[in-house]
Amino acid sequence: MGTHSMKVFKSMILALSILGLAACSSTGDEEAAAQTADTSGIDATTAAAQRAEAERLAREREAQQRIEQAALNTKVFYFDFDVSEFMASDRDVLAIHGRNMAANSGTRVRLEGHADERGTREYNLALGERRANSIRDYLVVNGASLSQIETVSYGEERPADQGQTEASYRLNRRVEIK
Amino acid sequence: MKNVFQILLLGFVFARAVSAADLNIEITQGIDNPIPIAIVPFTWEGANAIGEDIAEVVSADLQQVGEFRALGRANMLSMPDEAAEVYFRDWRILAQDYLLIGKINHSPGSQLVQVQYEFFDVTREQKLVGEVLTGSVEELRDIAHEISNVVYEQVTGNRGAFSTEILYVSAEFISPDLTYYRIEKADYDGHRSQILVESQEPLMSPAWSPDGRQIAYLSFETDLPRIYIQEIGTGERRQITNFPGINSSPVWSPDGTKLAMVLSKDGSPDIYVMDLMSNQLTRLTDHPRVDTEPSWTADSSSVVFTSDRTGQPQIYMVPVAGGPGGFAERLTFDCFYCAKGRFLPDGKNLVHVRRETREDNSYGIAVFNMDSQRVITLTDTSLDESPSVAPNGSMIMFATKVNGRGILDAVSIDGRVKFRLPSAQGDVREPSWSPFLN
Numbered sequence: 263m264g265t266h267s268m269k270v271f272k273s274m275i276l277a278l279s280i281l282g283l284a285a286c287s288s289t290g291d292e293e294a295a296a297q298t299a300d301t302s303g304i305d306a307t308t309a310a311a312q313r314a315e316a317e318r319l320a321r322e323r324e325a326q327q328r329i330e331q332a333a334l335n336t337k338v339f340y341f342d343f344d345v346s347e348f349m350a351s352d353r354d355v356l357a358i359h360g361r362n363m364a365a366n367s368g369t370r371v372r373l374e375g376h377a378d379e380r381g382t383r384e385y386n387l388a389l390g391e392r393r394a395n396s397i398r399d400y401l402v403v404n405g406a407s408l409s410q411i412e413t414v415s416y417g418e419e420r421p422a423d424q425g426q427t428e429a430s431y432r433l434n435r436r437v438e439i440k
Numbered sequence: 441m442k443n444v445f446q447i448l449l450l451g452f453v454f455a456r457a458v459s460a461a462d463l464n465i466e467i468t469q470g471i472d473n474p475i476p477i478a479i480v481p482f483t484w485e486g487a488n489a490i491g492e493d494i495a496e497v498v499s500a501d502l503q504q505v506g507e508f509r510a511l512g513r514a515n516m517l518s519m520p521d522e523a524a525e526v527y528f529r530d531w532r533i534l535a536q537d538y539l540l541i542g543k544i545n546h547s548p549g550s551q552l553v554q555v556q557y558e559f560f561d562v563t564r565e566q567k568l569v570g571e572v573l574t575g576s577v578e579e580l581r582d583i584a585h586e587i588s589n590v591v592y593e594q595v596t597g598n599r600g601a602f603s604t605e606i607l608y609v610s611a612e613f614i615s616p617d618l619t620y621y622r623i624e625k626a627d628y629d630g631h632r633s634q635i636l637v638e639s640q641e642p643l644m645s646p647a648w649s650p651d652g653r654q655i656a657y658l659s660f661e662t663d664l665p666r667i668y669i670q671e672i673g674t675g676e677r678r679q680i681t682n683f684p685g686i687n688s689s690p691v692w693s694p695d696g697t698k699l700a701m702v703l704s705k706d707g708s709p710d711i712y713v714m715d716l717m718s719n720q721l722t723r724l725t726d727h728p729r730v731d732t733e734p735s736w737t738a739d740s741s742s743v744v745f746t747s748d749r750t751g752q753p754q755i756y757m758v759p760v761a762g763g764p765g766g767f768a769e770r771l772t773f774d775c776f777y778c779a780k781g782r783f784l785p786d787g788k789n790l791v792h793v794r795r796e797t798r799e800d801n802s803y804g805i806a807v808f809n810m811d812s813q814r815v816i817t818l819t820d821t822s823l824d825e826s827p828s829v830a831p832n833g834s835m836i837m838f839a840t841k842v843n844g845r846g847i848l849d850a851v852s853i854d855g856r857v858k859f860r861l862p863s864a865q866g867d868v869r870e871p872s873w874s875p876f877l878n
Contacts, residue, residue: 382753384733414664415686425844
């Protein structure tokens with residue numbers, strides 16, 4: 263007993279779940295194919311199944327493209343108070359930005375880091391840079407090149423919202439991709 | 441003679457600069473038992489009305505710093521303008537400790553005017569000082585501040601800072617896409633403001649050279665934060681840094697030979713010193729966390745700075761001679777956020793921005809005494825920053841927000857006296873008090 267059998271057990275679970283996933287996704291197609299078969303011959307059935315499969319793939323691709331486009335359209339990332347690491351929930355969106363930059367080596371971006379007005383101006387300037395760098399580093403991890411990225415911090419000098427409430431401050435602690 | 445020369449020089453500068461909207465001073469807190477002083481309106485022997493009320497300017501100066509209360513003119517029993525007309529009894533009845541009188545004449549054979557003033561100790565029935573100052577009509581305000589300096593020093597024994605000036609940043613928000621940023625200069629009391637720099641990109645951190653002739657500041661005009669030095673008199677300016685990343689927080693050494701600054705070219709913001717003769721850079725700190733907000737000790741030997749190397753901003757000090765391996769001594773411990781430290785001229789009291797605990801969420805101006813380890817918090821506003829100390833160490837000017845608007849406040853180092861310089865339009869911030877200019 264020990265680590266070895268534990269590993270085997272784990273990979274079996276993994277294999278089963280992959281099979282399970284495959285089974286699930288094929289069920290719908292078989293039903294669709296069966297429905298077509300009722301009204302046409304065998305060849306027509308096959309053709310229809312292929313067509314359905316192609317349509318399904320196209321739909322998936324479209325959905326994926328929509329997700330990626332939405333991600334690429336997301337250009338402002340918000341930060342918690344006094345925190346310079348981006349939020350975990352932004353990881354997928356930033357990964358898409360990074361991969362997109364990797365695929366398009368001509369793309370150049372400018373990361374503008376900002377802070378809310380609390381605390382001293384010059385410390386906030388440093389905080390804004392650290393926020394921009396946190397995003398820069400993650401873009402690079404996902405394939406972007408350092409030469410594609412310029413970072414600049416505006417500290418608290420360019421608030422997105424002029425208010426003094428927590429809601430305003432939240433909008434001001436940000437990095438914008440330009 | 442010295443006065444005439446300086447005043448003429450000032451006139452030259454004013455003529456070149458663009459005037460701006462003045463800040464209007466308001467005294468918000470004074471002390472309980474101010475010294476009573478009678479300041480009699482100065483007589484003017486010319487034909488036309490004169491532009492400046494010297495007695496009024498001196499009264500305002502002395503009352504702003506809190507130690508004095510000027511007698512109302514309506515209560516005066518006599519209005520002498522020279523020693524021969526002074527009856528001390530008139531002033532003793534009114535319980536005045538001191539008396540200032542004077543008159544303004546045309547200077548023979550020139551366009552200039554002469555201001556003759558005399559200052560008396562009423563209790564001792566003694567004239568303490570009398571002098572004649574000469575200048576143009578436009579310089580009467582400078583002459584008035586000079587008289588305030590003399591009176592203040594006679595009574596308190598400390599040098600007056602009424603002839604000093606301030607730099608500050610103003611921001612006029614027009615629309616989300618357009619804000620005008622300006623560096624302005626004004627008398628310490630907000631009068632005679634003028635625009636030195638204007639940009640649609642942020643301007644930050646204005647600082648005086650020790651001789652008061654140049655300013656250093658941060659401008660984003662190239663879309664990146666870079667340091668510039670500008671001649672006040674001519675407006676001539678030059679960009680002095682262009683390193684990758686942050687270039688910020690320029691501060692002249694008191695001996696005028698070096699500029700401390702923050703550069704993040706090597707990965708994270710660190711403190712550097714640039715020799716202004718050779719342009720040679722010396723790195724003072726080398727830490728992966730933020731080091732920023734340098735200020736000098738009076739002897740130019742060490743630099744005080746803010747670092748979050750322990751997680752939260754605290755204040756440290758490092759010797760300039762030590763180089764990047766120099767030992768940074770930590771100065772503050774018992775606060776959640778202590779930043780922007782600078783020593784008072786006594787070298788013992790550290791002025792700083794302080795947030796006591798994570799929960800209290802309020803940033804105030806405080807003084808930490810290095811000998812007694814005592815902390816005195818001077819302010820009760822909650823978004824205070826950018827403290828700057830008058831060259832005589834008597835007052836601290838700082839920026840804060842009141843009703844959503846950026847204003848300049850001043851507080852005496854004992855916290856007893858406060859005055860405020862609100863702006864007529866837009867936000868004002870980052871005050872920098874000049875060295876002695878006289």
